Amino acid sequence: MSHPWSRQRDNNGDLEPNLWFDRFVRFLHLGPSRSLVGLYNQYVVERDGEGTRKRTSAPGAWWTAYKSWGWKERAEAWDEYQRQVDKKRYEDERKKAKAERLAVIRTVKARLAQAAARLDLDDPNSADITRLLRVVCQEERAEYDDEPTQRISTTDTVVVIGGVDLNNDV
Numbered sequence: 001m002s003h004p005w006s007r008q009r010d011n012n013g014d015l016e017p018n019l020w021f022d023r024f025v026r027f028l029h030l031g032p033s034r035s036l037v038g039l040y041n042q043y044v045v046e047r048d049g050e051g052t053r054k055r056t057s058a059p060g061a062w063w064t065a066y067k068s069w070g071w072k073e074r075a076e077a078w079d080e081y082q083r084q085v086d087k088k089r090y091e092d093e094r095k096k097a098k099a100e101r102l103a104v105i106r107t108v109k110a111r112l113a114q115a116a117a118r119l120d121l122d123d124p125n126s127a128d129i130t131r132l133l134r135v136v137c138q139e140e141r142a143e144y145d146d147e148p149t150q151r152i153s154t155t156d157t158v159v160v161i162g163g164v165d166l167n168n169d170v
Contacts, residue, residue: 004077020065109136
């Protein structure tokens with residue numbers, strides 16, 4: 001399958017001339033803000049050296065190639081393809097980072113669970129371990145988008161459900 005940004009054939013089956021295809025490739029690499037005049041100015045600088053007068057238009061042969069070989073549409077197809085490649089790379093990186101976070105969470109959770117199994121509830125350090133275990137479990141749930149819609153927390157004899165103090169608001 002030929003991509004729009006690949007070398008094309010015309011209606012007679014003739015390949016896009018190598019010179020113009022090379023210029024098209026350079027046009028592609030100018031990025032989404034590209035212009036034919038910008039490409040032509042780049043060509044003039046390469047040909048004549050720095051300090052040459054900037055052109056405000058490209059010669060007719062350049063415009064003919066631009067139009068007859070559909071440079072604008074092909075370049076836009078290339079830009080869209082590049083955006084999709086970037087999006088896939090970003091998604092892959094996100095999945096990899098999530099897998100790494102989950103691996104850390106599972107390791108810490110397993111170690112804390114082992115420590116919790118050996119806890120002496122009268123030991124003042126036991127509260128630290130249970131708090132850490134709770135935080136790790138919350139982080140794990142967040143990674144799986146499994147956080148509860150309503151939190152229930154208790155402190156001493158005050159019962160709070162969904163932000164409502166049941167002792168005072170009932």
